[in-house]
Amino acid sequence: MRRAGSIGALVLLLAAMSAAGASAQTAAAAAAPSDGTAADRSRLWLVLGTAATTFRGDCQECEQPTPYRHTESFSGAIGRRITPRMDAGMEVMWAPANSDTGGIRATFIMAAAQFRPWESRGFLLKVGMGMTLVRNFVYDGTTRQPPVTSKALGLGYGAGWVFWPHSRAGLQILGTQHVAALGDFQTSTGPVENVVGNFWSIGAAVVIR
Amino acid sequence: MDATVPEAPAPPVTPALSMTAAATVQCDGCPRRSVGKAFWQNFLINVFYETANLVRGQDTAKITPKTWWANMEQGWVWDLDDFKVNQIGHPYQGNNYFNAGRANGLSFWESAGMTAFGSATWEYFGETNHASLNDLINTTLGGIALGEMFHRTAWLVRDTQATGGKRLLKEIAATAIDPITGLNRFITDDSSRVSAKPADMVPTRLSGVMSAGVLFQGSQTSAFDADGDPFLDLDLIYGEPATGRSRTPYDAFGVRMRFGGGGTFSEARVRGRLLGQPFKNGRFQFNVLQDYDFVENKAYSFGAQSFEVNVGYTGKLSSRNSVWVGGWGGLTALGAVDSLPLGLTEVPVEEPAGGEESPGQGVETGPRFYDYGPGGLFGGGAAFAHDGRRYAVVTYEGRHLYTLDGVRANHLLSRARIDLMAPLHGPIGIGVSGEYFDRHTFYQDADRTRLTFHFPQFRAYLTWSVR
Numbered sequence: 001m002r003r004a005g006s007i008g009a010l011v012l013l014l015a016a017m018s019a020a021g022a023s024a025q026t027a028a029a030a031a032a033p034s035d036g037t038a039a040d041r042s043r044l045w046l047v048l049g050t051a052a053t054t055f056r057g058d059c060q061e062c063e064q065p066t067p068y069r070h071t072e073s074f075s076g077a078i079g080r081r082i083t084p085r086m087d088a089g090m091e092v093m094w095a096p097a098n099s100d101t102g103g104i105r106a107t108f109i110m111a112a113a114q115f116r117p118w119e120s121r122g123f124l125l126k127v128g129m130g131m132t133l134v135r136n137f138v139y140d141g142t143t144r145q146p147p148v149t150s151k152a153l154g155l156g157y158g159a160g161w162v163f164w165p166h167s168r169a170g171l172q173i174l175g176t177q178h179v180a181a182l183g184d185f186q187t188s189t190g191p192v193e194n195v196v197g198n199f200w201s202i203g204a205a206v207v208i209r
Numbered sequence: 210m211d212a213t214v215p216e217a218p219a220p221p222v223t224p225a226l227s228m229t230a231a232a233t234v235q236c237d238g239c240p241r242r243s244v245g246k247a248f249w250q251n252f253l254i255n256v257f258y259e260t261a262n263l264v265r266g267q268d269t270a271k272i273t274p275k276t277w278w279a280n281m282e283q284g285w286v287w288d289l290d291d292f293k294v295n296q297i298g299h300p301y302q303g304n305n306y307f308n309a310g311r312a313n314g315l316s317f318w319e320s321a322g323m324t325a326f327g328s329a330t331w332e333y334f335g336e337t338n339h340a341s342l343n344d345l346i347n348t349t350l351g352g353i354a355l356g357e358m359f360h361r362t363a364w365l366v367r368d369t370q371a372t373g374g375k376r377l378l379k380e381i382a383a384t385a386i387d388p389i390t391g392l393n394r395f396i397t398d399d400s401s402r403v404s405a406k407p408a409d410m411v412p413t414r415l416s417g418v419m420s421a422g423v424l425f426q427g428s429q430t431s432a433f434d435a436d437g438d439p440f441l442d443l444d445l446i447y448g449e450p451a452t453g454r455s456r457t458p459y460d461a462f463g464v465r466m467r468f469g470g471g472g473t474f475s476e477a478r479v480r481g482r483l484l485g486q487p488f489k490n491g492r493f494q495f496n497v498l499q500d501y502d503f504v505e506n507k508a509y510s511f512g513a514q515s516f517e518v519n520v521g522y523t524g525k526l527s528s529r530n531s532v533w534v535g536g537w538g539g540l541t542a543l544g545a546v547d548s549l550p551l552g553l554t555e556v557p558v559e560e561p562a563g564g565e566e567s568p569g570q571g572v573e574t575g576p577r578f579y580d581y582g583p584g585g586l587f588g589g590g591a592a593f594a595h596d597g598r599r600y601a602v603v604t605y606e607g608r609h610l611y612t613l614d615g616v617r618a619n620h621l622l623s624r625a626r627i628d629l630m631a632p633l634h635g636p637i638g639i640g641v642s643g644e645y646f647d648r649h650t651f652y653q654d655a656d657r658t659r660l661t662f663h664f665p666q667f668r669a670y671l672t673w674s675v676r
Contacts, residue, residue, distance in 0.1 A: 058283070060286055086319075115319060117248075117315075117319065125322050125325075125326060127322065127325050129346075129542060153543075155285075155342070155345070155346070157325060177285075179284065179285045179342055181287070181342055181613045183613040183614070183617075184617065193617065194287060196285055196287065198284025198285055200284075
């Protein structure tokens with residue numbers, strides 16, 4: 001409940017920051033005789049956001065169904081505006097989850113791109129691919145042992161809407177799914193093979209471009 | 210306005226391009242841009258494949274909102290499908306999504322996004338199977354590589370200045386290569402309209418070699434199979450991959466397809482340039498390439514979606530002889546190689562289901578005898594040419610695959626190949642090729658077992674070159 005509240009507050013804060021940025025941009029544009037078009041300004045693409053995330057690790061040979069866990073996640077991206085409709089760069093998403101016996105931290109580090117099919121509308125699609133580091137503190141059921149870090153193939157995609165797409169700063173709301181294909185996952189009873197972690201997120205982010 | 214200066218005449222606009230249409234068409238022969246139509250056609254492609262599977266009686270096609278929800282709840286998994294389905298069937302389907310974008314005026318990169326969208330929606334909503342991660346990657350990356358290659362190849366066939374029966378035949382042939390663009394052209398009547406060919410669909414240079422002959426394969430146990438397999442190779446070089454500054458994806462690419470040679474369709478390979486930059490006065494060339502690989506013959510199976518950085522040097526050996534030397538390295542987003550668990554020496558013959566309930570037609574329950582994983586790639590090669598015609602090519606390709614799904618092992622794959630060709634008369638020539646494929650498998654068992662497999666190959670053939 002507290003987590004949901006904090007995410008809600010963060011989303012509101014991001015929205016307020018974005019609105020302030022957008023209005024500042026509009027005011028500046030109105031004051032200047034030539035408005036800062038996309039072609040004139042820096043090509044930096046920067047995204048900072050947070051989301052509510054549900055995740056689950058599973059494998060085809062697993063007999064017991066694994067639980068869904070709920071957490072918050074944080075993401076950031078930095079890159080370049082390639083065209084007025086497309087941005088590309090590096091994305092990092094961090095999803096920490098805790099339980100009574102410890103926690104799991106998943107960090108996605110990916111090459112990512114997002115584009116708006118319609119220039120005049122805010123609808124956007126996003127894809128990324130790279131690596132995931134999964135740090136598992138609960139593999140032996142206690143927190144006394146040092147955590148095990150597994151490397152995984154990471155992939156993410158999503159769709160959303162960006163408000164004020166032509167301003168220097170905007171706000172985007174986004175639904176994403178991230179996948180971490182781990183191969184082996186270490187547990188107290190030995191490795192579990194062919195594990196795939198799925199992360200579903202819904203959140204918001206400030207965009208500067 | 211100065212009355213003495215006559216107004217410039219308005220540029221000629223063909224009737225089909227008048228008024229609002231001109232705003233969404235980038236050039237006379239270009240398709241009209243419509244993102245909505247591209248999405249809609251993506252949906253129709255999924256409906257087409259779904260209907261085809263239903264007609265074939267596939268149980269995986271019996272989709273309902275319940276199966277959609279189950280797939281969304283589960284998320285992505287690895288699938289157990291046949292090698293050919295995963296490594297060439299899905300990339301081909303992806304090429305359709307990609308060309309739904311290209312046919313509707315979208316750029317290469319926008320169409321790439323369209324491919325990912327088509328693939329993801331198919332995986333979640335087109336089948337009862339859980340959404341497959343390997344399919345998503347193969348359909349998207351393979352679909353982009355095959356899609357742009359087919360799209361540009363089809364534009365080579367079209368003659369947009371011609372009319373009548375000759376024009377129609379060429380449009381039909383192009384539709385066979387790139388069905389989605391072809392169908393769109395027939396629907397919009399672009400197939401009969403006289404216009405210019407889109408400038409970016411005209412390569413700076415084009416060369417190709419068709420080879421037909423016999424291929425002999427060997428393995429650890431026998432040097433070569435006594436019975437050779439007939440084969441037909443098609444090699445196409447589009448543009449000039451070894452030279453020039455380029456920021457247009459696939460303005461230069463190479464493609465090889467092999468029919469026969471141990472399978473009906475045994476090899477497909479695409480190398481598409483995403484970015485090119487010459488340096489040192491053009492003697493050296495830096496390229497970023499997208500790679501698609503598929504090999505399935507009697508000896509081994511291999512497939513991959515990769516990206517590589519390639520540096521090449523072109524120099525003159527004499528006034529008529531030249532050499533190209535290059536090296537490359539990169540990342541394999543997802544590779545697949547045939548593999549057996551320890552203790553097995555060949556793929557076991559599948560037992561009939563017996564009293565057990567059948568899982569349903571089209572539902573694969575495994576086991577699957579190939580592994581999936583990402584990795585790295587590296588290689589080098591040299592090509593010697595006389596008057597621009599290649600007579601010797603030597604290449605080495607190495608790959609490392611870290612298995613994420615399959616047998617717990619790492620694979621180190623090597624492929625060395627030498628081609629020697631000589632002209633006979635005009636475009637006709639003769640050639641021989643030797644190839645050596647080697648796989649080291651490092652099992653992650655307690656003993657750290659390491660197995661090595663060798664597959665030599667020899668080919669003799671006639672060639673027909675087009676330059």
